[in-house]
Every structure is written in structure tokens, then in C-alpha cells.
Amino acid sequence: MAKNHNIPEYKAEWKAGEEGKWGMAIDMDICTGCNACVAACAMENNIPFVGEEDAGYGRGMHWIRIERLWEGKYPEVKTEFQPVMCQQCGSAPCEPVCPVFASVHSQAEKLNVQVYNRCVGTRYCANNCPYVVRTFNWRDYDRPEPLNNQLNPDVTVRQRGVMEKCTFCVQRIHKAQDQAKSEGREVFDGEVQPACAQACPADAIVFGRIDDPESRVSKLAKQGRGYKLLEDLNTLPQVTYLKGGSHVRNG
Amino acid sequence: MSENISRRDFIKLAGVTAATAAVLTGCGPASRYVVREPYTKMPEYTYNGQSTYYATTCRECAAGCGLVVRTMQGRALKVEGNKYNPTNLGKTCARGQAALQGLYNPDRIQNPVNQKGEEMDWDTAIGVVAETLGKYQPDEIAFLTGLAPDHLFDLFGEVAKTFGAPAPLRYGALGMFEARATLGEAARALFGQPNNLFFDLAGAEVTFSFGANFLETWVSPVAYTRGFAKMRQGTPGKRGYLVHFEPRLSQTAIKADEWFAIKPGSEGLLALALGKLTAEHQGKVIAAYEGVDVEAAAEAAGLEISTLERLARIFGNSRHALAIPGGAPLAQSNGLDSAKAILSLNALAGNLGQPGGVFLTPAAPVNDGYHRPATVRELALLVEKMASGQIKALFVHGVNPVFEIPAALGFSAALDKVETVISFASFPDETAVRADYIFPDHTGLESWGYQRLASGAKESTLSGAQPVVAPFYNTRATADVILAAAERIGKPLPYKDEVAFIQSKIESLVTTEGGFHAAPEINTFWAQFQQFGGWWTNDEKLGSPTSAVLDRPLAVRPAEYQGNGEYHLFTYVSPILGEAGANKPWLQEVPDPTTTVMWNTWVEINPKTAETLGLHDDDVVRIVSPFGAVEVSVYLYPAIRPDVIAMPFGQGHAAYGRYAEGRGVNPADLFGGAVNDAGDLAYAGLKVKIEKTGQKKQLSRLESRIGVYGYEEH
Secondary structure, eight states: OOOOTTSOSOOTTOOTTOOOSEEEEEETTTOOOOOHHHHHHHHHTTOOOOOHHHIIIIIOOOSSEEEEEEESOTTSOEEEEEEEOOOOOSSOTTSTTOTTSOEEEOTTTOOEEEOTTTOOOOOHHHHHOTTOOOEEOOSOOOOOTTGGGGOOTTSOOOOTTOEEOOOSSHHHHHHHHHHHHHTTSOOOTTSOOOHHHHHOTTOOEEEEESSOTTSHHHHHHHSTTEEOTTGGGOOOOSEEEEOOOOOOOOO | OOOOOOHHHHHHHHHHHHHHHHHHTTSSGGGTTOOOOOGGGOOTTOOTTOOEEEEEEOOSSTTOOEEEEEEETTEEEEEEEOTTOTTTTTOOOHHHHTTHHHHTOTTOOOSOEETTOOBOOHHHHHHHHHHHHHHSOGGGEEEEEOSOOHHHHHHHHHHHHHHTOOOOEEOOHHHHHTTHHHHHHHHHHHHSSOOOEEEOGGGOSEEEEESOOTTTTSSOHHHHHHHHHHHHHTSTTOOOEEEEEOSBOOHHHHTSSEEEOOOTTOHHHHHHHHHHHHHHHTTOOOGGGTTOOHHHHHHHHTOOHHHHHHHHHHHHHOSSEEEEEOHHHHSSTTHHHHHHHHHHHHHHHTOBTSTTSEEEOOOOSSSOSOOOOOOHHHHHHHHHHHHTTOOOEEEEESOOHHHHSOGGGOHHHHHTTOSEEEEOOSSOOTTGGGSSEEOOOOOGGGOOEEEEOSSSOSEEEEEEEOOSSOOSSSOOOHHHHHHHHHHHTTOOOSOSSHHHHHHHHHGGGTTOTTBSOOOSSHHHHHHHHHHHTEEEEEEEOOBOOOOOGGGSOOOOOOOOOBSOOSEEEEEEEOTTTTTTOTTOHHHHHSOOTTTOEESSOEEEEOHHHHHHHTOOTTEEEEEEETTEEEEEEEEEOTTBOTTEEEEEESOOBSSSOTTTBTOSOOGGGGOOOOBOTTSOBOTTSBEEEEEEEEEEOOOEESTTOOSTTOOOOO
């Protein structure tokens, strides 16, 4: 892709040389595409299901999805699984386009947050997101009783006309921070786990502080296999992907 | 009935639910020790706004993964893995995550009912069970149970014994698709014990998987996924090599370094050829591979001999090579021979009982025999007895036989001949709606219980289950119903209730040394059993097979196929829905890992084949076998053999609630009744025809339709 000149001269809360705070490393060599993260995310974050017709129209509400892109032709055909969620860009293309400041950068968390009660549903942010990870509540989706019993009280239930996306399970970050504060200590590495990382049977998703060089996620991200999605857009994503296997024949 | 929830309603609702739960408390001995109190009388460990976590065992399949469920004020909010349980070490699959949508499913059976749908009270219900048990001769009674939970299987076994009835049969579609009896039989022939096997993927350098979908549904997918991750990235500088043989590129095959789309039924021949070539490469003469025709095997599989030679070198050069037999290769007419041939590669590699090799699953702490699922041959006997009127009372728990047993076996018709059918189902599934009575059990998350492991952990493990919430509806533990009924007709078992039964079973573990926890007496032990979600040994208890098999020549005869169509039908269990996930709306909306299709069934056809037939994406075709026909939308799958078409099992329900009913088709309707030498259904050896219907029905899929602006042609 040619260099994209459409990204505005916009720096959000980003200061040169300043790392983000929370980040993720996803090892594509061991991601098995099992979708446990997708289900876990939906259960944790009160994500509605939209039904067959809307889902087929591209209106599914998944905050995380497993990309599966084909390469080659049968029988030399192959593919890889790649979980994609909001990359929590340091210089987020979704932020400057929001007329009501619903898509903003939080100073405390250095996360890209969506303020639901500001959102007026222009969908400009989704239009501008190169990762296509924002989902829009086209309707008020049914949650027949008693399915509503499993709603997580830590997460707002969204209404029609509101944009939403992955939050890095910010409610879990806050809970861990409160706990640490009450015990007079820092949050330790691995204490915060978003629902996807917690469920992942292969432990392919690792979450933690990327401003701490000693954290597990920082060490993984520094491995030679690390890369960012659409790096040339200079969105400064906080998610590092670790390249899949060699596929070199050893015979 | 539905509700759109505003923030304010949501807060109100939380209060109402807690109060409702309080009213429902104390509805039977199963809620023993689980008491929900109203706000005014909160138990002291409950704080407003604070969660309580309960350890229990997942029931979405029989693997026995440990769960920790987050609850708040009597509601279950989130399923998480139990990090102590050696099976899954804190992890879960998508099905486990969606377990709450079973608990809070809007279509649950809320009261005991008779066939007319009239509600009954539990006293009458127990009377009906007692009368049924008393009225008939012992050999006129049959118990059919699922692969989980094990404690109920054990109790049914004792009840059957007390009444002199035949031992309960256990069955689940997963067991059938994995041909577990065949693997057990092959293990007996080769290793002397009909045991479950544990494959130490984590320690293997080179793994040859013959259609084993261990990252999807095979035996214990969460445990094997962990093994896979360790094999790949567990040791710095080392990366295990995976070669996968399967007619279509499955989720597991996608993760392989090399995938070979071999012809269905040729797996055993291929294994023997690889064995012979490996032995030659190592300069050994092995009696088992005498008379193996490598050329014929290569041709049967559709591979070049040079490829086989290269693979044999890879296998032979490794000090930690492993071969895993999956379900489909065993569910062929030659399945038992194939299982032996594939397992023999492990003996050749010298990995039996070695790191990265094959082990016997540890004996369970309770009732340690190997209680394998019934084969289709055994089921056919039951069906015959039902059809001839010899079986007059059938008790069904934990399985939906009308859906899960392939139609060709005639279970559905035979069910009409049984005088009294009592279902303990929680959901109105195909079997329950045809039963004379439904006496609903609690769902897994409201139940006591335990589960043995088929495979997955190296430790001898008993996963423990406890209710994480008070029973939501007027349901009752089946164990309590059966115990009460037995007492009423004067043949009591020595257990007061379900909890007493479970406690009596684990009593021997109370002071056992070397366990994860121990106690001086049962009450403390029981508290710990609940707290940690079971009991397991600290040390590995894997058994080591000893083999003499390579002394005798092995032979695999060519597979025989049922049907005379042009295309092999390859049926696999949906990795997302499993055998019983179709009634959970979020599982329906989780895209299939390989096709990304949601909410439906599809048939995978190679684009080349489709071009020849003039078929396009979403065209509806009729798949015809000699035993049945189904109509289904086409999905052009670029990674499947041109002479094979594939369909997932899991949809096609005629009942089972609003999210499952009338959605997709059941490929098992196409199966015939032929069995292999071990009595498992040879469902994988089936050739079918494709007929055009001229109709089109669009499949909902994630690929190419991502993003809020919806569907675009790409």
C-alpha cells in the first residue's frame, strides 16, 4: 500500500518518546483460531448477539475477531489465524474525526476510549479506523429473559445508535489498580488479564505494561518475531503480533 | 418475550433477581449448603458490589475442565478457568465460555411435565419414577446416559445393579465421531490395556497427526491446545514440527507445518508405508511392516513416493517423534487396523512411556475402570430391544439420542415402541419432547457432581462440580429423584441424597497422601474439594504401555465405502458448537474457525469441483446418500480435496429451543449403519451425490463482510 497521506497531523495525547501504558503481544505461532477469546470477550463485555441476518450483513458486534486470509491455491494453500481487536493506537485515526469527542484518548490509561453517552452515532470513527474493529449498535438487540441475568454489572449496556469497541477490559484494569492501591502496592505483571487473554487455551495473548521493560509483554514484543498491523500508517498500535512459524520443510 | 435494558432497568433488575433467587431457595436436597439470602440477611462473606467465585466443572463436553464462575448476588456472571485444575490450568474453550447461556437459556424446562406439557409437582414425579422402576421386570428397564457427568453414571450403575437391570449405556455424538471404542480396542491389542491414551504433544519434536483434531473437539481440546503451544514455543530455540493428514484443511491442519489432503480411508495404509520407510531409513527390519506395499499405499493416499520417503526421514531422524490417530480415520471399515497401524509408529519411534510419546491416561481416583462410550453396535442392540418391545422403560440423561444417534439406526422409530420414556433433560431437545415425562435436572452450573478425565492431565484427577447459583427454576437433581424413587419402592440405596453419594465416593481420598489437598475428616476435605474444584495427585500418574506388536505383521485392508456417489462425505464436529452447543445464541454467532460461517450449516466444496458442477457460493444443493438427503448451501472451500465434500455436525435440530430449532441440517442423517471391527460406526466411509436445486440461500459469514458498512463484494 502506498504511503497514506490522509492521516491528519494529529498527535492526540501522544508525546514524542513516551510509550503507551498497556499493551498486548499475540503469538500467531500458537494461536489456534479456536475463538475462545471471541466468546470470552462477548461474555465479559455484555456484547449482544445480532442474529443470522444482521451477522451476515457485517453487523456482528464482535469486539475481537479471528482473521483468516488465504494464500496460494490447492493443494499448496495455507492460511493463518490472526486475532484482531482495537489496537489502542497511540495516534488513533478514530479520534480526530469525532465531532463530539466520544472517541478520545484517556490520559490516565493511555487507552483509546469510547464515551458511550457522548456518542451520537455519526460512525466517522469506524469509517476512519484502518483495522475495522469498531462495531455499531444498529438496533437495540434482544436479550430474552432470563439471558439478561448474566450481564456484567461492571460494563455499561449499550443502546442503539452507539459505537463501541474493545476496551482492553478497562474495568479489569481499574479493579486491579483499586486492589493494589488498597494494599499499598503497585499492580504486578500478569495481575490484569483481559477476558480474551484469560481464556486463551494456548496462552497466545499476553497483556501487560509496555512501559515496563521487564514485563512479559515487553519482552515478547522485543523478540525478533514482533510486528505491528499496518505499521506504515504510523498509528502506533499497542498490540504487537509475533510472526507465525517458519513453514520451512526440514526433510 | 424480550426486554431491552436501559442502565436504570439493569440496576433494578439486579435487585429483583437476587430477591427471586432467595424465593427459589431450599427447593430440595440439591440446594444443600447453597442458600441465597435476601439483602436484609446477607451471608457474611457477601459484600455489595463484590463477587464470589465458585470452582466447578465444565459440562459442555466430557473433558472435565475446571471452571471458576464469578457470581454476584446470586447471579452467575462469567465463566473463567480454574488455574489449579491440571486439565486446563485456568483456560477454557469457546463452549465453556458460553456455558452461562445454557444456565440462563430462555427455553429451559422449568418444571416437571408430562407429555401433554402439564406441570406436575416433584412428589408426583418421584411417584412416577418409582412406579416405573417397580412396574417392569429388571431387563425391561434401560438407562441411557451422556458422557458427563460421571457421578450420575456411577449412580445409575448402582441403581441398575440394585434393581438387577442392565448396566447403563453411555453415549455422546462426540464419542461416536472420535470412534473412541476403536482407539481403546487398538490400545488393548497393542498395549495390553483397553485404556485411554495420553499423547504428550508438549514434548514431541515431530508429530504426525492422522486426522486428529486435537485443537478442535478431540477428547480434551483445551489440554491438547496447551500441549501444542508448548511444543511450538515452550522451549527456546526449539519448535516442534507438525504434519497433518486429513482430506480437508481443518483448524488443526491450518496450524500444521505440512498438510496432506489424503483420500479418506487411506490413513492406515499410509501409516504402514511410513513405518516401513522409516524402519528402512533407520536400517531396521521390523516384522510388523513385512509385506507392506509402499507403492500401493502412496497411490491409495494420493501422495508421491518421494514425499513418503521424505516424511519417513523426518519421522525417523527425530528422537521424539509422535503419531496420533484421530477420529475419522478410525471410523472407516478398516478403522481398527488403521488405529493399530498408526499407533505402531509410536512403538517404532520408541516413544512409549517416554517424554513426547504415548502414555496410558492415569487411573481415576474414583471408580477407575475405563468407562468408554457405547459403540454403535451396542446401541443397535438397545434399539433392537426397544423396537421389539422388550424394553418397556427408558431413562435418558445427559444425551439427546434422537439427534445424536444417526437416523439410520432407527432409534427414533424404536422410541415410540417404549411404553414409558422418562427424560431428565434441562432443555426441550428432540428426545425430551417425545418423552412421556420430562423431570428436568439442574443444568451443570447448578449441580453437584464429579467427572473423570478421558485424557488431558498427567495427574490422576477427579474434577469436582458444585452449584454456583441456587437452582434457577423448579428443577431437581436427577440423583435425588432416583434415590427418592428407589426408597419409595422399598429398594433404598445407602445414600441420603446426591451430596451423600458423592461424599461416599470420595471418602477414600480424604487422607490420601500425595494429593493436592488432604484433611483429617470428610467435612474439611469436602470443603476443600469444593474450594479447589476437585482432587488430584501432585505427581504424574501416567501409565506406560509395553508393546510387542511390532513382532507380528500388520495389515490394513482397503476401506470399503457405503453409497455409490462420486464424492466422499467428510463429516466433522463443529469446533464451536460441539454436539450440544446449538441452543446458545453466542456460540451460534461465533464464526466457524475455518469458514467463518455463523448460525447455519454449509457444505464445503473445492472451487474446481464446484466449477465443474456449475455451483457457486450460497447455491443450495441436495446431498444424497442411500440413507437420506439434506439440502444445504454451498461454501467454496479452497482447501479440500476435489473428490471430497465436508459438512459440520452440530446444527439441524428439530427442537432444542429457539436458537437451535429449524436451523441448518444434520449431516448424520446421511449416515448408514455399517460398523468397523470394533463396533464403531464407519460414518467416514460414505460416498454421496450432489444434486442442484436451483435455489440460493446466503450463508452468514464474517469474511469479506467485516465492518459497519456491511456486505461488499470482494
